[in-house]
Amino acid sequence: MKKSLAAIVVLASVAGWAQSGPSPLGLVPTPVPGLSASIWTEKPQYAVGETARIHFSISQAAYVYIFDIEPTGRVRLIFPNPYSPNAYRPAGTHALPDQPTYQFRVAPPMGTETLQLVACTRPLSMPLGSYSDPYPLLGPDPESGRAAVLGLVPEPGCGCCVTAWTTFQIVSASSGSGFWPCPPCWGLGPCPPCSGFGFVGSGAGWFLDATGTWRFFVGDCPSGPGWCWYLGPDGRWNFKIQLCFGNCP
Structure with a gap:
């Protein structure tokens, strides 16, 4: 061979x-x-x-x-x-x-x-x-x-x-541009508008709010009801559904 x-x-x-x-x-x-x-x-x-x-x-x-x-x-x-x-x-x-x-x-x-x-x-x-x-x-x-x-x-x-x-x-990207990581989705609900070559550190994630809008974030999941994907410190994707009852932000 x-x-x-x-x-x-x-x-x-x-x-x-x-x-x-x-x-x-x-x-x-x-x-x-x-x-x-x-x-x-x-x-x-x-x-x-x-x-x-x-x-x-x-x-x-x-x-x-x-x-x-x-x-x-x-x-x-x-x-x-x-x-x-x-x-x-x-x-x-x-x-x-x-x-x-x-x-x-x-x-x-x-x-x-x-x-x-x-x-x-x-x-x-x-x-x-x-x-x-x-x-x-x-x-x-x-x-x-x-x-x-x-x-x-x-x-x-x-x-x-x-x-x-x-x-x-x-x-190089122009001002205001960037690249983002993409979670696996696992078939759970809608997937973020991505799946590219980009990789970033822990704390980055995607949030789908109640209006159906995806937002990229770094840090904690945004407040309010929605679907949240985020990278943990071990480099693995995590997923949670945020619910809101009563006075919601």
Whole structure:
């Protein structure tokens, strides 16, 4: 297996598939007759806090996997995910997010972000993540992340996968913008308007007030009746329903 991985890395240094330049994750599969793929974002540049929408196209039905490569080089699997677990997609053009329960919210660091798609004629065994961590890191550092992907994708000679990639720039947010963490929801009531890449410390949360308006906060849950999600000191999400009787604020 080590010999096969080395062969993939060497090929990646001299050729790419579907785009010019080397394949970001070192994947150079043998072309599959009749199967081609492309991927792109709606904008070439996003500010921290914005939500991104990803588009991809496949020429025939296939199992699709999308990896996000951060400016630091760390690799995450962002599709499929717990909110959209079905990797098998029909031929045509598709857009993500494809469900109202999640979003791709852009977070630091600034720099060039890369999205690499792998489309295969057979399913791959990928770590799906969890509702509390929907976009799992594949390894603690860039090198181990790339090695993990190479270990999950079939050898180049299988003739069963194609790949495509695109990049976009992450820039600093303008005044008043920001990015937010997103709770797992667990299917309890309505979910906040988020589910992005952002992470913050304990005390941050979302509050749905009696008017149906979501508010992001840091500190204690706002007073009054509503639904409150908040991060505890252990980094876990907590949920409570606040009721009010009599004179309510």
